Amino acid sequence: MNRRLGVPALWLLCVALASVIVMRAHYVTDLSAFLPAKPTPAQQLLVDQLRDGPASRLILIALEQGEPLTRARVSAALGARLRRDSQFSSVNNGEPVTEERDRQFLFLHRYLLSDDVTPARFAAPGLHAAIEDTIGGLASPEGLLLKSLLPNDPTGEMLHIIDQLQRTPAPATSDGVWVSLDGSRALAVAQTAAGGSDTDAQARAIEAIRAAFAAAVREYPTPAAAAVQLKMSGPGVFAVSARAKIERAAVRLSIASSILVVALLFAVYRSLPALALGLAPVASGAVIGIAAVALVFGTVHGITLGFGITLIGESVDYSIYFFVQSRPVALNKASPSWQRTWWPTIRLGMLTSVCGFASLLPSGFPGLAQLGVYSISGLVAAALVTRYVLPALLPSRFAIHDVTPLGTQVARLLNRSRQLRRWQLAAIGVVIAAAALSVLHQHVGSLWNRELAALSPVSAADQNYDATLRGDLGAADVRELVIVSGPTLDSVLESAERAAQVLGGLVGTRVIGGFDSPANYLPSAATQKARRTSLPGPAQLQESVRQATAGLGLDSERLQPFLRDVETARNAPLITAQDLQGTSLRAGFDALILHQRDRWNALLPLHAVAAAQALDTARVTAALQRAELSDAQVLDLKRESDALYAGYLTEAIRLSLAGVLAIIVLLLITLRSPLRVMRVLAPLLLAVLTVAAGLALCGVQLTILHLVGMLLIVAVGSNYALFFDRQANLHEAGGEALTLASLVIANASTVIGFGLLSFSQVPVLVALGTTVAPGAFLALLFAAVLSRA
Amino acid sequence: MRWCAAGLLMLAAFSAAIGAAPVATAPDAPNQATRTAPRAGIAELDAVMSLLAMRRHGRVEFIEQQFLHILNHPLESSGEMLYDAPDRLEKRTLLPRAETLVLAGAVLTAERGGHSHVLDLRRYPQILPFVESIRATLAGDRSALERVFHVEFAGSLQRWSLTLTPLDHQLMRTVKQVQIDGSQDQLQRVEIRQTDGDRSLMTLRTPAAP
Numbered sequence: 001m002n003r004r005l006g007v008p009a010l011w012l013l014c015v016a017l018a019s020v021i022v023m024r025a026h027y028v029t030d031l032s033a034f035l036p037a038k039p040t041p042a043q044q045l046l047v048d049q050l051r052d053g054p055a056s057r058l059i060l061i062a063l064e065q066g067e068p069l070t071r072a073r074v075s076a077a078l079g080a081r082l083r084r085d086s087q088f089s090s091v092n093n094g095e096p097v098t099e100e101r102d103r104q105f106l107f108l109h110r111y112l113l114s115d116d117v118t119p120a121r122f123a124a125p126g127l128h129a130a131i132e133d134t135i136g137g138l139a140s141p142e143g144l145l146l147k148s149l150l151p152n153d154p155t156g157e158m159l160h161i162i163d164q165l166q167r168t169p170a171p172a173t174s175d176g177v178w179v180s181l182d183g184s185r186a187l188a189v190a191q192t193a194a195g196g197s198d199t200d201a202q203a204r205a206i207e208a209i210r211a212a213f214a215a216a217v218r219e220y221p222t223p224a225a226a227a228v229q230l231k232m233s234g235p236g237v238f239a240v241s242a243r244a245k246i247e248r249a250a251v252r253l254s255i256a257s258s259i260l261v262v263a264l265l266f267a268v269y270r271s272l273p274a275l276a277l278g279l280a281p282v283a284s285g286a287v288i289g290i291a292a293v294a295l296v297f298g299t300v301h302g303i304t305l306g307f308g309i310t311l312i313g314e315s316v317d318y319s320i321y322f323f324v325q326s327r328p329v330a331l332n333k334a335s336p337s338w339q340r341t342w343w344p345t346i347r348l349g350m351l352t353s354v355c356g357f358a359s360l361l362p363s364g365f366p367g368l369a370q371l372g373v374y375s376i377s378g379l380v381a382a383a384l385v386t387r388y389v390l391p392a393l394l395p396s397r398f399a400i401h402d403v404t405p406l407g408t409q410v411a412r413l414l415n416r417s418r419q420l421r422r423w424q425l426a427a428i429g430v431v432i433a434a435a436a437l438s439v440l441h442q443h444v445g446s447l448w449n450r451e452l453a454a455l456s457p458v459s460a461a462d463q464n465y466d467a468t469l470r471g472d473l474g475a476a477d478v479r480e481l482v483i484v485s486g487p488t489l490d491s492v493l494e495s496a497e498r499a500a501q502v503l504g505g506l507v508g509t510r511v512i513g514g515f516d517s518p519a520n521y522l523p524s525a526a527t528q529k530a531r532r533t534s535l536p537g538p539a540q541l542q543e544s545v546r547q548a549t550a551g552l553g554l555d556s557e558r559l560q561p562f563l564r565d566v567e568t569a570r571n572a573p574l575i576t577a578q579d580l581q582g583t584s585l586r587a588g589f590d591a592l593i594l595h596q597r598d599r600w601n602a603l604l605p606l607h608a609v610a611a612a613q614a615l616d617t618a619r620v621t622a623a624l625q626r627a628e629l630s631d632a633q634v635l636d637l638k639r640e641s642d643a644l645y646a647g648y649l650t651e652a653i654r655l656s657l658a659g660v661l662a663i664i665v666l667l668l669i670t671l672r673s674p675l676r677v678m679r680v681l682a683p684l685l686l687a688v689l690t691v692a693a694g695l696a697l698c699g700v701q702l703t704i705l706h707l708v709g710m711l712l713i714v715a716v717g718s719n720y721a722l723f724f725d726r727q728a729n730l731h732e733a734g735g736e737a738l739t740l741a742s743l744v745i746a747n748a749s750t751v752i753g754f755g756l757l758s759f760s761q762v763p764v765l766v767a768l769g770t771t772v773a774p775g776a777f778l779a780l781l782f783a784a785v786l787s788r789a
Numbered sequence: 790m791r792w793c794a795a796g797l798l799m800l801a802a803f804s805a806a807i808g809a810a811p812v813a814t815a816p817d818a819p820n821q822a823t824r825t826a827p828r829a830g831i832a833e834l835d836a837v838m839s840l841l842a843m844r845r846h847g848r849v850e851f852i853e854q855q856f857l858h859i860l861n862h863p864l865e866s867s868g869e870m871l872y873d874a875p876d877r878l879e880k881r882t883l884l885p886r887a888e889t890l891v892l893a894g895a896v897l898t899a900e901r902g903g904h905s906h907v908l909d910l911r912r913y914p915q916i917l918p919f920v921e922s923i924r925a926t927l928a929g930d931r932s933a934l935e936r937v938f939h940v941e942f943a944g945s946l947q948r949w950s951l952t953l954t955p956l957d958h959q960l961m962r963t964v965k966q967v968q969i970d971g972s973q974d975q976l977q978r979v980e981i982r983q984t985d986g987d988r989s990l991m992t993l994r995t996p997a998a999p
Contacts, residue, residue, distance in 0.1 A: 136886050137901070138857065138864060147987070150859055172896075553861040 011389045015284050018291035025294035028301055045483055045601070045633065046640045054591035054603075056196025057089075059234045060469045061209060063186040066228035070220065071186040072175035074228050077216035078209075079177075082190055085212070087205050090587035093188035094171065094178030098584040105583050106161050107153075111569040112523065114157040115164065117531040121155065122541065122566075127548035130155035135552060152561040154554075164520050165588070171473050180472040185231075187473055191587060192236060199243055202236035233466040238458045242762075243302065249760040250305065257753040261316060264752065268745050269323060270401035277390055278319035281382040284389075285315040289378030293370050303764070304370040311375060314353060314716050315382030316753075317746035321346055321719075322386050323400050324742035343387055345726050346719065348670055350383045352663050353715035359659025360711075365648040371708065375715075403745070407737030410744055417785045425786055433686055436693035447692075449701035450646040456763070480615045482515070482604040482624070484632045489577065489593070492602040493524035495631055499604060502627045503620075511619050513609040518592035518602050521585045528574045535570045538563060649704050656707055663714065671725070679728075680721040683782030684714050691775040705764045709771025716750055716772070717779030719743075724787035743780060750776045830942040834931065837942075837949050840974045842929030847872040849976070850996050851880075855989040870923075870993070878924045892920045918964040922953050923979060926969050938967070948972055 061078070063071045079093040111117050120126045134156040138147050149158060171178040171187060178187040190209065194201030213230040266275050289311060293300050326338035353375070360372030420428075440447065456463075482503065484495035496519045503515045519527070536544065541563055542556075549556045580586040594601040608615045621634045667677040688710045695702060723739050754776065757769025848871050855864040868882040880890040888901040897908045897916060910917055917937060925933035934940050937960070938953035953967040962984055970978040979991040 135860065135864065138855065147857055147859060554859065555861065558859055 005392075007388050007392045011284070011385060015287055018284075018287045021291040021294050022287055025290065026299045027305070028299050043640065043644060045635055046637060046644070048594060048596060048601070051197035052195030052596075053594065054191070056235045057192045057194070059190045059192065059202075059205065059209065059232055059236055060466070060473065061093075061188040061190060062180075062231040062233070062469055063188075063213075064184065064229045064231060066224050068179070068183060068186075069175055070222070070224040071179075071228055072177045073220055074213070074216045074225060075177040075186040075188060077219050078212050079188060081212035081215060082209065085208055087193055087201070087208055088190045089193045089590065090191045090584070091188065092178075092190075092584065092587070093186070094173050095176060098582065102583045102585060105579070105585065107158055109569075109572075109575050109579075110153065110157040110161055111535060111566065112528045112531050112572075112575055113161050113164075113520075114531070115523075116155070116157060116160050117534050119534045119536075122534055122536050122544065124544040124547035127155065127544055128550075128552070131548055131554065132552055134159075135554065151558055152565055154559055154562050165585075178473070180468075185472075187469065189473060191591070196235045196239065199236075199239050203240045206232060206237060206240055231465070233462070233469050238456075238462070238466075241462075242456075242458060246302065246762050246765075249762045249765055253756050253760055253765070257756045260752045260756070261749045264745070264749055265316075265320070268320075268401065268403055268406075271398075273395065273398065274323055274400045277393055278316070278323060280389065280393075281319050281385040282311075282315045284385045285311055285378035285382030288381040289374040292377035293374050296373050297366070297370055301367055301370055303367050304374055311378045311382075314379060314712075314719075314750070316749050317716070317719060318346060318350075318382055318386040319390065320746045320749065321742050322390055324403055324745065325738055326391075327399050327402065327738070339387065339391070345722050346383065346386070348667075349719035349722050350379055351666060352718040352722075353379055355662040355666050356656075356659045356711045356715050356718075359655040359662065360652070360708075363648070363652060363655060365652065365704070368648070368652060368704070368708070379715075403741040404737045406744065407739070407741035410740045411737055414740070414784055429682060429686060429782075429786055433689055436686075436689035439693035439696055440689070443696040447696060447702055448649060449703050450649060451642050459761075479638050480606045480608075480617055480620075480634065480636050482606065482620065482632055482634050483601050484604070484629070485599050485601045486631060487598065487600070489595075489600050490525050492593070492600045493519050493522060494526060495629065496602040496604060497524055497527055498627070499624065499629055499632045502623050502629065503604065503606070506620060506623055510609050511616055511623075513607040515604050515606050516588075516592060517604045518589050521580065521589040521592075522575060522577060525574055532570060532572075532574070535566050537570070538567050541566055645704075649707075652704050652707050656711055659711065660714070663718070676725055679787050680718065680725050683721050683786050684717045684779055686782045686786075687717055687775050687778035688713050690778055691771055694774065695770065700770070703763075703767055705767035706771050709768045709775065712768070712772045713775035713779055716776050717783065720747070720780045721783040721787060724783050728787055740784075743784075747776055747780045833945060833949065834940070834942040834951075836946050837971070837973075838929040838931045840929065840946070841927060842874075844872075844927070844929075844974050845874040847927060848996065849993045851991050851993050853882075853989060853991040855987070857987045858985070869996070872924070872927045875928055875930070876924065878920065878927065890920075892924060915960065915963050918953075918955050918960050918967060919981060922967040922969065922981070923976070926951065926971075926976065946973060 063075055063078075066074075075093045076095060079091055079095055079097075082088050082091040083097070106113065116130075118126075121130060131154045134146075134150060134154055137156065137159070138150070146156075146159065172181055172183070173179065174183055179185065180187060190205070192202065192205045194205070196202065209232060210230065217225050217228060219225075262275065262279075265278055266272075269275055269278070290300060290305070293304055321342065322338065325342045357372045357375040357379070360368045360375075363369045363372070417425075482499055484492050484499055486492040486495055496517050500515070500517045500519060503512065503517075506512045507514055523531070535541075545559050545563065546556045549559070577589070580589055592603045592605075594603065606615055606620065615636075617634045617636050617639075624632045624634065664677060664681065667680055668674065671677055671680070691713065692702065692706075692710070695706065700706075720743055723743060727736055727739055751773050754769045754772040757765045758773060760766055760769070848869060850867070850869050852865065852867045855866075857864065865885075866882050867884050868880065871879040871881070876892075876894055878892040882888040882890075886901070888899070891898045891900075892910075895910045897910055897920065899906045899908070908916065910920075921933070921937050925931075925937075931940070934951075934953065937956060939956055941952040941954075943950045943952070949971055951969045951971075953969070955961045955964055964981060965984045966982045968978075968980045968982075969976060975995060976993050978993065980988060981991075982988045
């Protein structure tokens with residue numbers, strides 16, 4: 001086959017294959033990019049919680065503006081609509097829609113639900129004490145109203161169950177619906193049936209709420225109703241808006257930077273074919289990069305695509321080098337071919353970048369590992385396309401506009417610095433490095449941000465609003481919880497009951513303020529049976545009641561309903577999870593039970609003694625261990641996720657240093673001169689140090705994305721430094737102008753591409769942009785000034 | 790959800806109470822003899838109210854007796870009551886067992902045995918007559934009283950009596966009438982008659998100066 005056609009044909013085939021893989025690849029946008037590939041059991045629980053835990057399924061709804069009564073009406077209409085929607089497992093806006101059923105359920109099953117039910121309580125002395133207590137409680141206006149329950153429930157089990165369930169005060173209510181403490185907004189909480197990690201389902205649920213709200217407002221065609229505004233918050237809302245934000249930013253910035261880079265290249269090349277061909281390596285690199293990720297990992301994280309823009313920065317440089325530097329070849333057949341003179345340098349630059357990105361491959365952070373695969377395969381593809389495909393596609397005697405004048409001008413600018421002596425240059429480098437290091441040293445304590453929230457695309461204002469709504473709803477974000485797991489629902493309920501005994505003791509000693517347990521809603525079968533057998537038979541109970549009421553001023557005859565109810569309870573079946581259906585208790589129960597694959601988990605969220613006080617989880621763990629509850633684990637969600645991220649960060653820093661070491665070894669082998677290696681690396685390290693110091697001075701805490709940015713500085717900058725090194729060694733004066741011109745153009749395109757990222761609203765993109773744009777410019781500047789013969 | 794359980798307490802009580810409450814039978818006929826001509830009463834009522842309104846703080850001891858048809862003898866309790874203008878009322882029962890009720894604005898907080906219940910009166914208006922009768926009287930807030938009750942005045946500044954009848958039908962299902970007797974700016978006796986025939990009688994006394 002004709003070589004001139006064979007290579008492009010092979011290239012087209014590869015790109016076509018890669019495109020098919022890209023189109024059929026599975027893309028995920030959930031949090032899993034941030035979650036470890038091989039989690040520990042505690043991390044697995046964390047992952048499950050963050051992905052599908054009950055907290056991840058909450059959508060907090062606020063109605064604002066307008067006036068209170070209208071908000072209440074709209075809230076009621078909205079609630080009614082959402083309750084009919086199967087996308088929501090529960091909708092609560094404070095209306096007593098299920099309270100009658102709740103009351104019936106609790107009253108009917110009070111002897112199986114109350115943890116006060118023991119044989120002793122139903123013997124005469126126990127009954128006496130319980131009834132005396134209940135009578136004492138009648139003395140308040142509130143208790144007075146309980147008197148009608150007395151004939152049925154003289155031991156006060158109903159009140160006790162309600163105390164058992166009611167751990168936090170209810171939100172304020174006005175005009176029949178929940179409102180914020182200041183009354184300025186009506187509140188509701190919807191729980192989605194789908195897990196929080198299903199961002200598409202969350203997006204549909206949010207849309208359903210919007211539509212229901214619009215319909216609810218239309219039910220009241222008044223200006224007051226039209227003024228009411230809907231606001232939503234919660235993990236799902238954040239996930240959806242973050243995804244939209246990242247997508248929007250990625251699309252907008254890609255378009256903007258493409259336009260700018262294309263305009264720049266056209267201004268330089270003044271040739272449409274060159275422009276079109278110049279984008280071929282970039283596009284091939286991107287497609288092949290994504291295809292490689294899909295092949296290696298099976299799925300592609302959305303965040304990897306977000307990083308895709310980073311590749312443009314370097315791969316577009318290859319074609320710039322090619323067009324600018326091969327111009328003399330095109331014009332003069334006698335000059336040595338570009339492939340022979342320039343390609344080895346570009347190849348070395350590419351290998352340097354590959355070494356840098358290869359350090360990301362072993363990362364336990366799937367997002368970083370994917371970025372590594374994507375960058376390596378993309379760069380190799382772009383370089384190979386530049387080397388083998390572009391020359392084959394180039395029309396014969398094709399040449400771009402002459403950029404030598406640009407190079408000459410830059411050279412003139414540089415000449416001033418070149419009049420400095422070598423020791424003077426070295427001194428300047430040392431001074432800059434020392435200044436940067438001293439700045440970094442001053443900020444060493446706060447240099448790195450070790451909290452996962454640092455990567456969150458949710459703005460501080462949105463986070464504050466979320467906290468406000470949660471405060472109003474009394475739905476504080478659960479931070480610490482005890483998790484017990486087991487093979488069946490009943491086994492975890494039993495474990496939860498055992499853990500509850502330990503936790504009850506900790507409430508007594510004020511280690512924790514309180515806790516919830518699914519066993520409060522549905523006791524284990526064993527516990528229910530034990531309570532049922534605590535209830536005495538009719539004859540025995542009648543006698544006990546007769547003795548117990550003596551001296552209480554209460555005729556035992558009046559307690560006939562009690563005798564009847566106890567006898568009914570003695571013969572009633574045990575409560576099952578199905579019995580909770582149709583009550584608000586179902587949502588409470590479901591929120592605390594997690595069923596995954598063949599495991600059941602019961603969650604017991606812990607409350608701090610005081611709102612602002614941190615919980616001592618170590619003491620909780622110790623107490624559970626003393627009780628030999630081996631299947632119970634204490635999980636601090638925030639600490640666990642921060643530890644996870646801090647682990648990634650530490651690992652990434654180590655890996656990056658290993659990458660730098662690999663680059664040094666690679667350069668030592670190819671350049672065979674420690675001095676030249678130093679000359680190549682010094683400008684890059686200086687650029688990285690200066691950027692890090694600059695960020696620290698601006699009060700920016702570095703995240704894992706800044707670290708990736710620094711790797712990119714080294715990757716992009718290594719080309720610059722290698723060109724200057726080559727220049728210095730070959731002493732080819734004629735080529736200098738062209739080299740300089742190509743570097744300046746390549747650098748301008750990189751600075752434009754990454755500079756635009758700095759204007760995005762997404763923290764991860766801002767981190768990349770603010771690191772790479774100045775870093776790439778500084779790398780070129782330092783390389784130009786410091787690398788010389 | 791935790792908050793679902795909140796408020797159940799009162800609901801449990803009320804739905805049962807309402808369901809079980811017998812239809813008002815044989816109401817005690819209001820004491821016609823004590824009723825004065827309305828016009829004369831209004832001036833006197835305003836005088837008493839403005840006198841009461843001048844008090845910003847108050848602290849009294851109380852003894853309460855409750856006559857419940859389910860019990861053969863009355864329940865007795867005692868403690869102190871504190872009032873801070875304009876709308877905070879605290880009832881501290883000390884005997885037979887400690888219990889604190891705080892009414893602030895529209896929120897009633899009951900605390901006993903380490904548990905506290907928070908109730909929004911706007912949501913449970915049935916409790917209103919029990920607490921608002923005393924608070925509005927202490928505040929000397931006639932319009933607040935008249936929002937909830939039909940107010941009748943008898944007697945003189947020196948020895949007065951207010952008879953409060955709930956205006957709202959729903960309220961009448963629990964409370965039939967509240968009668969407050971006093972002298973000048975002191976409340977002396979509060980009697981709450983419930984629709985089911987039960988009643989409570991609270992006797993108030995200003996504690997001797999320390």
